[in-house]
Amino acid sequence: MGAYRALDFVINDILTAVKPQQQDWVIRFHIIDELRKVIESVESLRGATVEPFGSFVSNLFTRQGDLDISVQLPNGSYISAAGKKRKQALLGDLLIALREKGVWRRLQFIAHARVPILKIESKDTSISCDISIDNLHGYIKSKFLFWISEIDGRFRDMVLLVKEWAKCHDINNPKTGSFNSFALSLLVIFHFQTCAPAILPPLRDIYPHSAIDDLQGVRADAERQIAETCAANIARFKSSISRPNRSSLSELFVSFFAKFSGLNLKAPELGICPYTGQWEEIRNNMRWMPQTYALFIEDPFEQPENTARAVSSRQLKRISEAFEVTHHWLTSYSHNQTTILAALVRPHEVQFLTQTPVRNGSYKGGRLGLMPWNQRALKSPSQMQHQHQRTRNNHQGPAQSFAHSSAVTKPHHQPSNDSIPQTSTQQHHPSKPQQMWRPRSS
Template sequence: MNSQNQVESTLKEILKVVEPSREDWVTRFKIINELREVVQSIENLRGATVEPFGSFVSNLFSRWGDLDISIEVSFGQCVSSAGKKRKQTLLGELLRALRKQGGWSRLKFIPSARVPILKIVSKWQNISCDISIDNIQGEIKSKFLFWLNEIDGRFRDMVLLVKEWAQANGINNPKTGTFNSYSLSLLVIFHFQTCVPPILPPLKDIYPTNVVDDLTDCRCQS
């Protein structure tokens, strides 16, 4: 076996290890449904929706990847109207409800972050969850990555491999000043766009207008 074949064989073995199983998908949906029940038990959050985003939605997560959740409370609007203080208050109420219910560990509320966030760990496979309020930017990024994933399956494989490489080398942790997973995905996008011939098109060909402006002008009909 020549060196190129050895590399390809090794990469395929790595992908087999990190590839989520059906159980991994089922477990994450179970966590989402449990969070929905808790959210609906909170008076100030009744009617809000629990929406996953991040690598789970873009189908770029490994079997031990975490779960990003946005609680949508902007009733009648397509864009968040909740201010930071409101988000802090709602996440604080959710924290108390989760503690009361039990079954969650390592609950940590970070109200002072640029985007207030509640970090928890589920009893199911010890999956970490990051919960925020009206995280429209996170949802937009997830959708774009999903579209790119649909264009060419090699994009997903490369992102998973790069993320595993980064974790193995200690450079996939923004808390220590290194790359977050979204940044690593952007590096893969750039590489695929600059291949000869290119594998991925310019992002403007996927969404030709300004998505932020479109969402800002958008209002849902009640």
């Protein structure tokens, strides 16, 4: 584990930079309240409630992460979903009201998407919001990710690291043919399922069929049945662990990139199936045939939907190269903390990390002891890929480069309330299941 010690410090500081603090939660609650006031003023949305979902509910959002909002239409206690045309009309009404309010900018109505969405941004906070109608499916999937994150605290940290890395390499945008954040979370789940020993079980062991199919009838009853089933199965899995995986977060991070390097070569024949926890042959899976996607990552909660359906063949090659070059950068003897940081986070995060002082004396000139921002010549991910193509055949040796970096003293981390609701961040001290936050009805 000593070989990954320096990477541990880099990762810890990245997490410090991207994990939400209490103020980030306050800001998002304020946005939710502001949206609720606007929706109450729209006649066609009378009686509707505002419910967040996505990374805010799963507790997997970063400080700059956007906010997913579902406007739930009144239908008594029963589950129902409006048709696409009605959703488009209602979002159109909401768009008019938001424009009149004057506190939102960059309003964009994506009416003909698979799920119609209204995208807005708060002028005060620059937080983006995606608003949809009756998106109970998104809400329940978010709760599943929250429950899974309570199995092992390393899962949340890995998702946050992978999201930031994907943004750094510009592969976290389905509009341009790359991953959405849900697919990235499923990749982390799959990695934790296929480690030795496994950290997470096949998701069929948590919920034995497609959860979306069970969202019928009385909503409270359906949600309670799903939650109780998951809680019982998660407790059973945790009690049955005889040989826990004790890999450090750094080791799991490096092996994540190793596992998905060459993804474009596997994708024509193999699909990623978190439901079974295995690579599955596409030709043997009748639910996936005919296979017309560049990459298949099955949605374990809504089978056989493909969460990577937006990934294009061209972008898949770029994605595979990003995995490969990052793995090379993390395991090469020739790279230091400066170049590693540039391969993992976006420039503005690099600036924060290198300019924010820490109390530990082993760090000099910044959080990571790096050169000042204006003195460094950091390479972009694309430049790294070009350099990697030229040099990868010349680099041999074990994946232990961080063992040769200069020794640093581990900083003393103080407890902080960086997440609300509180979730487990220690492998051996999981928190008790907590009630998920639900907005008040109005």
